Amino acid sequence: MVEATTAGNVTRGEFRGRAGEYFGIWIVNILLTIVTLGIYSAWAKVRRNRYFYGNTFVDNHSFDYHARGMQIFIGRAIVFGFFIAIQIVSAVFPLVGIIVPFVVLLALPWLLSRGLRFAARVTSYRNIRFDFKGTAWGAFKSVILGGLAAFVSFGILAPLASRWLYRYIFNNLRYGDRSFSTDPQLGKLYRVWVLPMIVMIIGAAVAVGIGTMLYMAASAAEAYSDAEDAPVQIIAMVYGTLIPLLLIYSIAAVLYRIGVRNVVMNAALLDGRHRLFSDMSRFRYLWIMVSNLVVSMLTFGLMRPWAAIRERRYMVEHSGIIFDGDIGEVMASIEETGSAVTAEYLDMEGFDFGF
Secondary structure (H helix, E strand, O other), X not given: OOOOOEEOOEEEEEEOXXXXXXXXXXXXXXXXXXXXXXXXXXXXXXXXXXXXXHOEEEOOEEEEEOXXXXXXXHHHHHHHHHHHHHHHHHHHOHHHHHOHHHHHHHHHHHHHHHXXXXXXXXXXXXXXXXXXXXXXXXXXXXXXXXXXXXXHOOOOOHHXXXXXXXXXXXXXXXXXXXXXXXXXXXXXXXXXXXXXHHHHHHXXXXXXXXXXXXXXXXXHHHHOOOOOOOOHHHHHHHHHHHXXXXXXXXXXXXXXXXXXXXXHHHOEEEOOOEEEXXXXXXXXXXXXXHHHHHHHHHOOOOOHHHHHHHHHHHHHHOEEEEOOOOXXXXXXXXXXXXXXXXXXXOOOOOOXXXX
């Protein structure tokens, strides 16, 4: 096996998964999920995560995923039952429907915080569990208020919202008894925000232009027709604008997400000493995503396992950690204190919102 790659003092991750191996897991998951009308999807998630976690290595040690399918199934059933109950109550008592959005708004942060806690507690590295201490109120401030700020400002406050979100996640994340922390500089977040915003502005202008031209073309064609159907020009304008706009938004979102990931991870610390690392290329990752989508579509989804392995390998191998001191001594110290702290964990929850 290949040793963990070290560039300078950066210990990079290594991904050892192979498309051929994962294809067998993937196809069985798909077939059983279809046969069971979606019920098996909880167990499919466990099999998938165990494969990806088990093939992700840092310093020649892999991660482990300890969730059970029944945990996730029960968690999903609770969430599903909650929303079904809301629909029934709204149908029986229409006036209650007015407060439904507020109920969901209050429930979502709680579900997110519990989901992040579950995802952390079922993950381990070198037999030491992760943990998450975030509260529902913290999730409300970082996710709901942050998302609202980004929305009402037309994206101008998106870097601020991202800072709130990732500070909430990292500053509440634990590895054994050691804490993670991050405090990304707002200026750096805005620097990676500029390009996606330019793409969005130019893309929106192009999309509106395409929609307008389609509207004019449809109007001209209708002028020579005696048909009195629905206004074709309106439909052409709407779809001609929305489809390019969604494509442009997807591109901008990828560029922004990877830029933020680099800034946040490079500012993150474990135990106040060991710095995380990320040097993903936004354009390289965008190419991987686009080419993966095209290949998957051309093969009617059969190349999806190859695409998933390709994407994960790039992300893992462009992530790492800079240890302050000898790796062996650092991990021995963490293992000595961390194993006792995380020997027991709450496993009755299955809200599987991932990081």
